[in-house]
Amino acid sequence: xxxxxxxxxxxxxxxxxxxxxxxxxxxxxxxxxxxxxxxxxxxxxxxxxxxxxxxxxxxxxxxxxxxxxxxxxxxxxxxxxxxxxxxxxxxxxxxxxxxxxxxxxxxxxxxxxxxxxxxxxxxxxxxxxxxxxxxxxxxxxxxxxxxxxxxxxxxxxxxxxxxxxxxxxxxxxxxxxxxxxxxxxxxxxxxxxxxxxxxxxxxxxxxxxxxxxxxxxxxxxxxxxxxxxxxxxxxxxxxxxxxxxxxxxxxxxxxxxxxxxxxxxxxxxxxxxxxxxxxxxxxxxxxxxxxxxxxxxxxxxxxxxxxxxxxxxxxxxxxxxxxxxxx
Amino acid sequence: xxxxxxxxxxxxxxxxxxxxxxxxxxxxxxxxxxxxxxxxxxxxxxxxxxxxxxxxxxxxxxxxxxxxxxxxxxxxxxxxxxxxxxxxxxxxxxxxxxxxxxxxxxxxxxxxxxxxxxxxxxxxxxxxxxxxxxxxxxxxxxxxxxxxxxxxxxxxxxxxxxxxxxxxxxxxxxxxxxxxxxxxxxxxxxxxxxxxxxxxxxxxxxxxxxxxxxxxxxxxxxxxxxxxxxxxxxxxxxxxxxxxxxxxxxxxxxxxxxxxxxxxxxxxxxxxxxxxxxxxxxxxxxxxxxxxxxxxxxxxxxxxxxxxxxxxxxxxxxxxxxxxx
Numbered sequence: 064x065x066x067x068x069x070x071x072x073x074x075x076x077x078x079x080x081x082x083x084x085x086x087x088x089x090x091x092x093x094x095x096x097x098x099x100x101x102x103x104x105x106x107x108x109x110x111x112x113x114x115x116x117x118x119x120x121x122x123x124x125x126x127x128x129x130x131x132x133x134x135x136x137x138x139x140x141x142x143x144x145x146x147x148x149x150x151x152x153x154x155x156x157x158x159x160x161x162x163x164x165x166x167x168x169x170x171x172x173x174x175x176x177x178x179x180x181x182x183x184x185x186x187x188x189x190x191x192x193x194x195x196x197x198x199x200x201x202x203x204x205x206x207x208x209x210x211x212x213x214x215x216x217x218x219x220x221x222x223x224x225x226x227x228x229x230x231x232x233x234x235x236x237x238x239x240x241x242x243x244x245x246x247x248x249x250x251x252x253x254x255x256x257x258x259x260x261x262x263x264x265x266x267x268x269x270x271x272x273x274x275x276x277x278x279x280x281x282x283x284x285x286x287x288x289x290x291x292x293x294x295x296x297x298x299x300x301x302x303x304x305x306x307x308x309x310x311x312x313x314x315x316x317x318x319x320x321x322x323x324x325x326x327x328x329x330x331x332x333x334x335x336x337x338x339x340x341x342x343x344x345x346x347x348x349x350x351x352x353x354x355x356x357x358x359x360x361x362x363x364x365x366x367x368x369x370x371x372x373x374x375x376x377x378x379x380x381x382x383x384x385x386x387x388x389x390x
Numbered sequence: 391x392x393x394x395x396x397x398x399x400x401x402x403x404x405x406x407x408x409x410x411x412x413x414x415x416x417x418x419x420x421x422x423x424x425x426x427x428x429x430x431x432x433x434x435x436x437x438x439x440x441x442x443x444x445x446x447x448x449x450x451x452x453x454x455x456x457x458x459x460x461x462x463x464x465x466x467x468x469x470x471x472x473x474x475x476x477x478x479x480x481x482x483x484x485x486x487x488x489x490x491x492x493x494x495x496x497x498x499x500x501x502x503x504x505x506x507x508x509x510x511x512x513x514x515x516x517x518x519x520x521x522x523x524x525x526x527x528x529x530x531x532x533x534x535x536x537x538x539x540x541x542x543x544x545x546x547x548x549x550x551x552x553x554x555x556x557x558x559x560x561x562x563x564x565x566x567x568x569x570x571x572x573x574x575x576x577x578x579x580x581x582x583x584x585x586x587x588x589x590x591x592x593x594x595x596x597x598x599x600x601x602x603x604x605x606x607x608x609x610x611x612x613x614x615x616x617x618x619x620x621x622x623x624x625x626x627x628x629x630x631x632x633x634x635x636x637x638x639x640x641x642x643x644x645x646x647x648x649x650x651x652x653x654x655x656x657x658x659x660x661x662x663x664x665x666x667x668x669x670x671x672x673x674x675x676x677x678x679x680x681x682x683x684x685x686x687x688x689x690x691x692x693x694x695x696x697x698x699x700x701x702x703x704x705x706x707x708x709x710x711x712x713x714x715x
Contacts (some may be wrong), residue, residue, distance in 0.1 A: 137656060139515070141642075190705030193655035195457075199642055200698035207691025214687045320519055333513045365531035372523030379512045379520065 083330020086381065087345035091352050098356040105359050112236055114355050115348065119244035120306060122347035124299035124315075125322035126251055127180075127292030129343045131194070132326050133255075134288045135268035135335020141198040142183060143296040143322055145205035146176055147315025150300025152209060152217060155310045160220030172301045173294050179205060180293020184286030198289075209312060221308045229305030240302060244344070251340035264288060268336030325350055328378050349378065404652035404664035406707075410700055411667050414674040421681040428559055432551045435563035436628050438673035440465065440621040444640060445647035445665040446570055447617025450610040452648050455590035455657030456507060456514035458611060461618040461644055463525035464499050465637030468492050468622025470529040473538030473632020480541055493619050499525055500615025507611060508604040518611075522641070529634040538632040548627035566624075567666060574662035586610070591658025647672055650700060671700070 095114070099106025124147055131140045150172045157168035179201060186197035233239040255261040263284045266274040275281045300315055307314065329346030331338025353374055357367045419425045425434075444461050451458045475488035499521070506517035551559040577583050588596035589606040597603045618637075625636055645655075651668030653660025675696050679689050 186702065186705070190702055190709055192702060192705045193649065195645065195655060196649050196701050197698070199646065200694065200701050203694030204691065204698055207694040211685075211688050211691045324516060324519065327513065327516045333515060365527045365529075365534070368523045368527030368530065370527075372520045372525075372527065375520035375523065376506060376510075376512070376517070379506075379516055380510050 083328075084339060084342040084345045087329055087342065087349050090378075091345065091348040094349065094352045094356065098352065098359065102356070102359040105356065108236070110355070112238070112241075114351050115241055116230070116238050116306075117355070118344075118347040118351035119240045120299070120303050121318060121321055121325060121351060122244055122344050123240075123247060123302050124296060124318045125325045125343050125347055126247060126299075126340060127295030128322045129251070129326050129329075129331055129338060129340050130255075130264065130288050130295075131292045132323075132331050132333060133264055133268045133335055133338045134285055136187070136194065136271065136285070137333075138187075138194050138268075138285075138288075138335055139198065139323065139333075140180075140183065140289065140292045140296070141195060141319065142179065142201040142205060142293065143198075143299075144316040144319030145202040145209075146179060146293055146296035147300035147303060147318055148310070148312065149179075149205055149209060149315075150176060150297035151304040151307070151310045151314050152213065152219075152300075153297075154225075154301045154304050155217065155219035155221060158219070158222045158225075160222055162222045162224040165222050165224060169298075169301055172297045176297025177290045177294040180290040180296075181286065183293060184289030187289060188282040188285040194289075206312075213312075215312070217310050217312070219310070221304055225305040226308055229302060240305065243302065248340060248344055255340065260284070260287070265336055270336070321347075321350055324375060328375075404661055404667070406704055407651050407664050407667045407671065410650070410703075411671055411674075414671050414678065418674050418678050418681070421678060428551060428561070432549075432561040432563070434673065434677065435561050435567070436549065436624075438670055439563045439566065439628070440625040441640065441643060441647060441673060442567065442570070442666050442669040443617050443621035443624060444644035445651070445669040446574075446662050447614035447621075448644045448648050449651070449653055449660055449662045449665040450586065450613045451514070452645075452653055452655060453586050453590045453657060453660040454607050454610040455593065456607065456610065457645065457655075458503060458518045458614040458618075459515060459641050460499065460503060460518040460522040460525055461614060461621070462637030462639070462641035463522040463529065464496055464615055464618035465622040465625060465640055466529040466634050467495060467499065467525045467532070468619045469626045469632045469636040470533035470634045471495060472623065472626045473540070474533050476538075476540055476544070478539050478541055480544075485541075485544065489623070492623065493616065495528075496615045496619030496622075497612065499618075500612040501608075503615065504608040504611035508607050526635075526638075533632050533634045536631065536633040536635075540626065540630050542630075545627050545630040548624070563624075570666060571663055577662075582606075582609075587658055589657075643672055644669075646697065646701070650697075652704075672697070 095111065096106050104110075124143060128140055128143055131138045153172050153175060154165075154168045157171060158164040183194075183198050183201050186192045186201075187194050190197075227233075229240045229243070230238055234242065255264070263274065263279045266277070266279050267281050267284050271281050274284075296315075299318070303314065303318075304310065325346035326338070326343045327333060327346070328349055329339070329342025329344070331342055353371060357370060362370065415425075422430065424430050444465070448458055448461060471492045472488055475491055476485055480488075502524075503518050503521055506512045506521065507514050510517075548562055551561045552565065553559050585596070585601045585606045588599070588601050589603050593603050621640075622637065626632060647668035648660070648665045649655055649668070650671055651661070651664025651666070653664060675693060679693050679696075682692075684692060
């Protein structure tokens with residue numbers, strides 16, 4: 064390779080090297096103000112808080128998805144939607160409206176979520192099942208369990224404290240869920256960047272064989288990751304209950320694919336080994352701004368879907384691109 | 391477990407799906423005496439047909455290393471187009487025009503997917519997920535609520551078995567399945583199949599040895615969309631009416647059918663016949679559950695448990711193999 068082409072290649076590589084989380088966050092802000100132009104009254108501080116609050120629910124649900132996708136090997140967790148529903152229903156039932164039962168319910172939710180995630184992890188690591196398949200199957204089993212146990216009758220109540228702590232304004236105009244989200248963001252950053260687990264997770268995502276040869280216990284890391292993902296998804300359901308105040312059998316499913324889209328829009332590569340939770344948070348914000356804007360513009364459902372799909376494609380084109388086979 | 395048996399199964403994953411198919415047929419027959427009579431046989435295969443067609447198209451995409459999550463939305467779009475374009479008193483000309491329109495739309499949808507994956511180099515899962523919104527939106531725009539009624543002649547052509555002689559009749563769906571198998575045999579004997587497997591297995595090596603990787607990928611998304619259009623046609627003819635959300639729940643089962651049929655989700659290996667078997671297995675599981683005298687709130691759980699066990703068995707077999715070695 065001549066020096067000239069060499070520098071050309073380097074220049075080309077440098078070009079898309081803008082941080083995806085930064086692009087996503089700028090885009091969210093830009094879209095927010097474009098929204099203000101298109102729909103007068105859209106870009107005010109109340110709406111901003113509301114959008115961040117809604118994005119927080121999606122973002123929390125997408126936290127586990129981020130870990131699983133970083134772990135590579137076509138990692139994906141399609142059981143997240145069913146686990147969100149399960150987390151919300153468990154909280155609804157166990158607390159039955161009593162504030163003092165919130166923490167015990169949270170304990171059960173985290174344990175059950177981690178347990179189901181563990182089964183996913185065992186399927187992926189020991190049985191070497193494709194993640195898409197085992198988590199999809201697990202989603203069916205969890206949904207089936209919910210149907211069988213509840214028989215469609217969702218008995219329970221939401222403790223009043225959950226709405227106050229999570230959904231309503233807690234510190235100034237800021238609802239608790241936003242603070243919780245920021246804390247989770249810091250926690251995820253520590254987990255990914257400052258722990259052995261995080262280092263091993265990225266190593267596993269980049270190259271499993273290389274990771275194994277350098278002493279990473281790949282199966283353990285993968286199993287743990289799916290378990291964490293299950294736990295975080297169920298936690299997402301717990302948090303979501305604070306907002307919806309009620310449960311239904313299909314509560315979590317609409318969050319499943321948006322949680323994956325948020326991860327990808329945030330620059331985490333579906334092939335694994337690269338990504339951040341900051342990116343996912345930014346991705347969730349972008350998706351929520353688009354969603355709220357389409358709602359504010361009172362566009363009918365058919366066009367909402369078409370516009371959403373087109374915007375997603377454009378977003379992906381901006382930085383979701385894969386390496387060309389020619390390179 | 392016998393290691394030579396596990397090895398044979400490991401090498402020929404579709405053998406396992408054949409075994410599973412036999413088990414499901416036996417179970418189904420035990421619960422439903424008249425399973426093999428022409429009426430139920432014709433009805434069952436007709437109901438399974440859309441899922442079979444989706445699985446066939448999905449197989450091409452998956453072998454080439456991708457996945458198509460927009461197939462269900464294409465079914466919905468097709469259903470909406472056919473139901474609105476074919477009035478009850480439609481002439482043959484109008485029917486032909488509607489079919490052309492539906493397949494044209496399907497082809498465009500497939501090309502959009504292919505464009506996203508090959509030219510824009512986007513990740514298949516998210517690309518086809520994004521386009522599925524577009525196709526669902528178009529379906530709802532064309533037909534906001536379920537409705538429309540297709541001409542009776544048209545639907546009965548598909549619903550009734552083909553009468554060779556008054557005593558000997560063949561379900562139309564069986565003819566289509568035979569054609570699908572023939573189609574795969576034909577494809578298997580062309581260089582296209584080798585290109586397809588090379589593209590999914592080792593795209594870099596395939597490219598280096600002169601396989602037009604992007605062109606091959608392009609064709610798989612086109613195939614998948616056209617098979618999804620066929621599935622939409624089969625579904626609409628079967629029900630006789632249109633539904634703009636008909637395909638909502640059909641996408642993920644098509645992936646499960648492909649995997650049950652022994653095609654590897656990571657690409658580079660697989661076969662269409664297995665996927666057809668996989669789709670029939672899924673249909674039979676649904677049948678078995680509805681015939682077994684089960685509590686209706688228990689059905690989804692049993693359904694999911696059977697599917698997950700069926701999906702896990704190859705993994706368990708290979709785990710045992712590894713432990714024995």
